[in-house]
Amino acid sequence: MPRDLRMSRMLHVLIHMDRHVRLATSEQISKMISTNPVVVRRMMGGLRDRGIVASEKGHGGGWTLARPLTEIMLRDVYEAVGAPPLFNIGPNADPSDCLVEKAVDAQLDASLREAEARLLAQFSKIRVEDLAADYESLSAEEQEIAHPISVAANMHTRDGA
Amino acid sequence: MPRDLRMSRMLHVLIHMDRHVRLATSEQISKMISTNPVVVRRMMGGLRDRGIVASEKGHGGGWTLARPLTEIMLRDVYEAVGAPPLFNIGPNADPSDCLVEKAVDAQLDASLREAEARLLAQFSKIRVEDLAADYESLSAEEQEIAHPISVAANMHTRDGA
DNA sequence: AGACATGAAACTTGGAATGTTGCATAACCG
C-alpha cells in the first residue's frame, strides 16, 4: 500500500543486526528485505551519515551498528532515510492567486502539519529497542505454541510457591 | 509535493460553486483548477454519488451543489474522492514470515492508524463552510489593503458612538 | 436535426521509489 518502504526496511535491518548478525554485507542484508545490494547501500548510506551504522570496505567489510538500539529512535531512522513526505494527500505545492485556493490550502496545510507533528513526536518517543523487544515477545509466543510448557508451568510454579 | 490533489481541488470547487457560480459545466470548473473537463467529471462523479453535488446533462446542464456547505464535512469530500491512502510511508503491504518484520510492521501500523484516526476525526469536524468563511476573511483583508477605509473607520465610529 | 452537456472506456504522461548494470575505489590475503 505505501509507496515508501525505506523506514520500515531499515528498522527491520537494524533489529536483525542487533539480534542476529553483528556484521553484515549489503548482499546479506539485501536478502533479509528481498531486494538487492545497491538499494541497501543507498538506504544504509543515510544511516551511516547519521552515525547509526558504520561501514567497512574490502574483504571482511560490511555494516555494523554504531550505537545500541536503545539510543536510536524511530525518528532518527525516518530522518536518516531522507525524511520523505509523510502524506500522500495535500494541497497543490505551487501557490495560486486564487483566494479560495489559498484558504483551502491553508486549512489543509494546518491539519496536515499538526498530524505530522504528532506522528513525528511519536517517532521521537519510540526506541528501536522497543520494537526489538516486541519481536522477542512474538518469538517467545511462537516457542510457546510449538512447545507449550514454560509460561503456564512457570506461572503455576510461582503461584504455588 | 503531495501526489493526490483531489480532495484539495474538490474543496476549492465546492466553495467557488457556493460563493460564485451556482451552476457550472465541467469545462468551466476545469479552468478553476487548471485541468481538463474529463478529470473534473471523474472527481465530481464521486461527489455526486455521495449526494454532495448533482449533475444535469444536455444543453443548460452542468453541476450544482446538492447540499449547503454547512452540511458538508471535509471528511465527506475525502471519502467522496475515493478515500485515497493518507500516508506516503508505511510497512510493506504483503505479509512476511519474518517475525522481526512482523514486529516492525505492527508498531508502524499502530502509529499510522492512530495518526489516521486523528486526522479523519479532524476532517469530520470541519465544515466546508468554515473554509468558505476563511476565504471571505482573506477577501476582506485584501479589500482593506486596496481601500484602507472600512475596518478602522468602522471601529472608530463604534468607539466614538 | 443540431448544439451542448455528462458518462465512460482506453490510452498516454510524469514523477518518485525501486530495481539493475557497470565501474571506480579501498582493504584484506596469499
Added chain:
DNA sequence: CGGTTATGCAACATTCCAAGTTTCATGTCT
C-alpha cells in the same frame, strides 16, 4: 604484487498511480 571481496557512485530501466488525453456514446434543450 595481483586477486578477491567489499563499499561508493553514477546512469539507466522498471513499476505504480494520479493526472492528463482522446474518443465515442448518451441524454437534453432549442
